[in-house]
Amino acid sequence: MPGPFSGLSVKLIATIIVVILAVEVVIYLPSAANFRASWLEDRLRIGIVAARVLDAVPDIMALPRTLTDRLLNSAGAIAIVYRREGQSQLIELESAPMPREAVTVDMRAADPMTLIAGAIDTLVFGGPRILRIVGNGDGNEQSLVEVLVSEAPLRNELLLYSRNVFLLSLIVAVMTAVVLYVFVSFVLIAPIRRLTANMIAYRQAPENASRIITPTPRRDEIGILERQLAEMETNIFSMLRQRRHLADLGLAVAKINHDLRNTLTSAQLLSDQVANLDDPKVQRLAPRLVLSIDKAIGFVQSVLDYGRQSATPPRPAPVDLRTLVEEAAFDARLAGHPEIGIVNAVPEGVTINADPDQLARVFVNLLKNAREALEGATSRIETPAVEIHLVEEDDWLTISITDNGPGLPPRARDNLFVAFEGSARSGGTGLGLAIARELTEAHGGRLDYVAQPSGTRFDVALPGAIRVI
Ligand SMILES: Nc1ncnc2c1ncn2[C@@H]1O[C@H](COP(=O)(O)OP(=O)(O)OP(=O)(O)O)[C@@H](O)[C@H]1O
Numbered sequence: 001m002p003g004p005f006s007g008l009s010v011k012l013i014a015t016i017i018v019v020i021l022a023v024e025v026v027i028y029l030p031s032a033a034n035f036r037a038s039w040l041e042d043r044l045r046i047g048i049v050a051a052r053v054l055d056a057v058p059d060i061m062a063l064p065r066t067l068t069d070r071l072l073n074s075a076g077a078i079a080i081v082y083r084r085e086g087q088s089q090l091i092e093l094e095s096a097p098m099p100r101e102a103v104t105v106d107m108r109a110a111d112p113m114t115l116i117a118g119a120i121d122t123l124v125f126g127g128p129r130i131l132r133i134v135g136n137g138d139g140n141e142q143s144l145v146e147v148l149v150s151e152a153p154l155r156n157e158l159l160l161y162s163r164n165v166f167l168l169s170l171i172v173a174v175m176t177a178v179v180l181y182v183f184v185s186f187v188l189i190a191p192i193r194r195l196t197a198n199m200i201a202y203r204q205a206p207e208n209a210s211r212i213i214t215p216t217p218r219r220d221e222i223g224i225l226e227r228q229l230a231e232m233e234t235n236i237f238s239m240l241r242q243r244r245h246l247a248d249l250g251l252a253v254a255k256i257n258h259d260l261r262n263t264l265t266s267a268q269l270l271s272d273q274v275a276n277l278d279d280p281k282v283q284r285l286a287p288r289l290v291l292s293i294d295k296a297i298g299f300v301q302s303v304l305d306y307g308r309q310s311a312t313p314p315r316p317a318p319v320d321l322r323t324l325v326e327e328a329a330f331d332a333r334l335a336g337h338p339e340i341g342i343v344n345a346v347p348e349g350v351t352i353n354a355d356p357d358q359l360a361r362v363f364v365n366l367l368k369n370a371r372e373a374l375e376g377a378t379s380r381i382e383t384p385a386v387e388i389h390l391v392e393e394d395d396w397l398t399i400s401i402t403d404n405g406p407g408l409p410p411r412a413r414d415n416l417f418v419a420f421e422g423s424a425r426s427g428g429t430g431l432g433l434a435i436a437r438e439l440t441e442a443h444g445g446r447l448d449y450v451a452q453p454s455g456t457r458f459d460v461a462l463p464g465a466i467r468v469i
């Protein structure tokens, strides 16, 4: 669970503050430019008024010094120059001589970008400089007024203005962030925390039903999430319980089977001896007894094997596919069969990286099924045969096992690949195909029944990457 300062909420507050401040900077630049422009305009306007006065006076040298100084002071100016029709007139402060250097600010060509650049210039480089503010006197283009002012007061006012804007922005940002935070915490973060806490608690004890989340009646995305989570946790709970019961049952079956096999083995020994008795009645019945007991032992053995094999993952090693199929045919009692022909069309030299025992079991099961189907066929088949072919395409190695037997009985088709359910043959456990599919899938492959007009075909498809080149 994240701490109070490392979770979503802190990220949210920080992001909001940064975004609002960034937006404020964008708004601030034009407003600072505006502030500076109106400051300069004010000075210029007083200059224009002064120029009008100068215009009205026939001889400005005759004006009393105190009057011109007052005029200049009221404009905050050092000097005012008035030019018209080739003539220029100047009034300057008595105390401050006319400066040599000045930065010209032409208010006649003041577009927004120049004003923004000017504001930045004043803030960064301004200070002890003198500005020459240039504008049209009296609103007409022939007359020109220049007002010389010190930049320091402008810069100070601009700094003060900037500081106020910054403080105000900060207050707005923090207040927005806090309001949003409270809202988001209440509506989003608290429920997410509840979901997270529930998931962690549930994961620690998924078999404890009291840890399943109780969804709130919300209708938004969080509500959907809560309901989905509750459903998922309920499903996992019942699946786990079922699995535990099945595992218990499996264990019990394995124990029963184990004892049963011992008992059956003793019975087998006995029945073998009984079969040797001379009594003709016994001679007639004994083989059936021996067969039944053999079947029972086979059944018990395959159930035990099923329980055992499901746990081990494949241990791959390089195997020659053709040889593997050949050996499987032998184990399935197909090789050298008096009636059934076998065609192993897998080419030589195909080596794959697979668990030899597990893959052999896949083929033995499929070939055994084919043999049993051909042997048990009710109508006569001309030349009963099983063929094994290999097709390599689209990154898959597909080994098909085809027989020309009677085809899948409908009962088998309905529960194909389902353990204990798929058998449609007397004495069959219905495990062969289920095991074969499980083992193929453990190798990243697929086992499928391929419908044919006659006979039966199963395809074992293995990923092409399994092949050793
Ligand atoms: N090649 C085939 N031709 C006709 N039917 C088949 C063929 N392969 C399987 N079947 C049918 O599918 C059923 C299920 O096969 P599966 O191998 O799973 O079980 P089983 O052979 O009955 O028992 P087990 O293999 O466990 O001894 C068989 O009972 C059989 O009816």
Ligand SMILES: [Mg+2]
Residues within 6 Å of the ligand: 365, 368, 369, 428, 431, 432, 433
């Ligand atoms: Mg079988």
